[in-house]
Amino acid sequence: MYHSVYETEPREKRMKRKWKGVREVVLEAEHSSGEFQARLEAMGACARDFKGWEDFGKIPPLRKRDIIQWQQEYGLGWFLKCQPGQLSRVYQSPGPIFDPEGMDPDYWAWSEAFFAAGFRPGDLTQMTFSYHMTPAGLMFEQPLRDIGCGVIPAGPGNTDTQIELLTRLPVTAFVGMASYLKEIGERALALGVDVREDFALEKAYVAAEPLSEELRGDVEEMFGITVREGYGTADVGCVAYECTERGGLHLSNYRHVEICDPTTGEPVPDGDIGEVVVTPFFTDYPLVRLATGDMSSIDASVCACGRTARKLTGWKGRVDDVTKVKGQFVYPEQASTVFARYPDVSGWQILVKNDKGRDFLVVAVETVTSLNTKKFCTDFQSVMKLKPVVETCAPGTLPEDAPRLVDERTFD
Numbered sequence: 001m002y003h004s005v006y007e008t009e010p011r012e013k014r015m016k017r018k019w020k021g022v023r024e025v026v027l028e029a030e031h032s033s034g035e036f037q038a039r040l041e042a043m044g045a046c047a048r049d050f051k052g053w054e055d056f057g058k059i060p061p062l063r064k065r066d067i068i069q070w071q072q073e074y075g076l077g078w079f080l081k082c083q084p085g086q087l088s089r090v091y092q093s094p095g096p097i098f099d100p101e102g103m104d105p106d107y108w109a110w111s112e113a114f115f116a117a118g119f120r121p122g123d124l125t126q127m128t129f130s131y132h133m134t135p136a137g138l139m140f141e142q143p144l145r146d147i148g149c150g151v152i153p154a155g156p157g158n159t160d161t162q163i164e165l166l167t168r169l170p171v172t173a174f175v176g177m178a179s180y181l182k183e184i185g186e187r188a189l190a191l192g193v194d195v196r197e198d199f200a201l202e203k204a205y206v207a208a209e210p211l212s213e214e215l216r217g218d219v220e221e222m223f224g225i226t227v228r229e230g231y232g233t234a235d236v237g238c239v240a241y242e243c244t245e246r247g248g249l250h251l252s253n254y255r256h257v258e259i260c261d262p263t264t265g266e267p268v269p270d271g272d273i274g275e276v277v278v279t280p281f282f283t284d285y286p287l288v289r290l291a292t293g294d295m296s297s298i299d300a301s302v303c304a305c306g307r308t309a310r311k312l313t314g315w316k317g318r319v320d321d322v323t324k325v326k327g328q329f330v331y332p333e334q335a336s337t338v339f340a341r342y343p344d345v346s347g348w349q350i351l352v353k354n355d356k357g358r359d360f361l362v363v364a365v366e367t368v369t370s371l372n373t374k375k376f377c378t379d380f381q382s383v384m385k386l387k388p389v390v391e392t393c394a395p396g397t398l399p400e401d402a403p404r405l406v407d408e409r410t411f412d
């Protein structure tokens with residue numbers, strides 16, 4: 001079962017529909033957004049020049065730090081098609097940044113995500129995201145109401161009250177952070193509550209933090225429920241969401257999502273890791289190519305659930321934690337998959353160095369046993385495409401809060 005016909009449409013048809021959506025946003029932004037007018041002027045371009053995806057991919061992405069600065073300099077109205085008072089809501093997120101919510105129905109586009117996670121009419125949902133100032137609580141509540149679910153606006157915290165609600169009301173669904181649900185479960189168990197028997201919980205929808213398979217497994221096992229995650233931001237709402245098959249997150253049908261080289265802003269080939277850049281199809285607050293700062297990649301393989309949208313492979317770190325060596329990006333998140341194969345490794349750090357103009361990587365590895373350096377180098381190189389110099393050291397050598405990537409090169 002699907003939420004809309006868009007979920008199973010052929011790729012060509014989808015891309016045509018998305019182009020229509022993107023084009024409308026670009027035209028509106030050229031007309032009404034001072035920010036986009038300034039970006040076009042800097043490019044020496046106008047909206048008519050963007051005739052296809054390739055042209056569109058050359059528009060420099062919009063950075064969140066620039067939105068924060070320009071909102072301070074020019075005000076919120078500078079970005080909008082309408083007056084601020086004609087918006088549905090205005091939130092404030094850390095930054096501080098104002099996040100406008102326009103009048104379009106399903107503005108944040110989470111409905112298809114909840115539906116794919118098994119939310120149905122009649123589900124009583126405990127909402128533990130905040131309703132105060134930031135968009136999370138209301139952003140997730142509206143689509144639940146649209147589907148036909150009842151919502152308890154619990155908000156975050158007050159764990160004992162959360163447990164009381166889960167015990168006294170037939171709550172079938174939880175929305176919040178997976179780590180918080182685990183905390184609720186642990187507290188309830190400590191109070192002598194049988195969380196599998198005494199709660200009616202069947203499913204959880206989680207977001208706002210990377211979901212490890214370990215955390216998912218812990219929570220599913222603890223409550224006997226299914227846990228599905230969504231990925232989005234406070235600016236654009238839903239970007240991608242899991243289906244029952246897991247193994248990645250289907251791209252939203254209501255946003256154009258690109259994976260881009262964080263230095264040039266241009267799309268990278270399918271499968272390569274890059275920055276997630278999003279263009280939502282709303283026009284009250286037209287955002288063209290918003291750079292999220294999150295790294296991921298695209299999986300174009302067919303999903304058994306029948307949805308035809310391609311998938312994000314999950315969160316691969318932040319742009320700020322990335323550096324480029326010999327034309328290859330070095331992502332600590334990606335390196336962590338190599339270290340996961342070596343259970344005796346208790347800590348590690350990647351150092352980027354330069355010797356007489358030649359860049360190279362030094363990998364410091366804390367291990368209790370001796371490391372098969374040759375095998376490790378092969379494993380590392382197969383994932384990272386770069387050959388490291390390995391230096392082993394005793395556990396406790398690296399400081400506890402040592403960054404996983406340090407670029408020691410100097411650029412003159």
Ligand SMILES: [Zn+2]
Nearest residue numbers: 243245303305
């Ligand atoms: Zn699927």
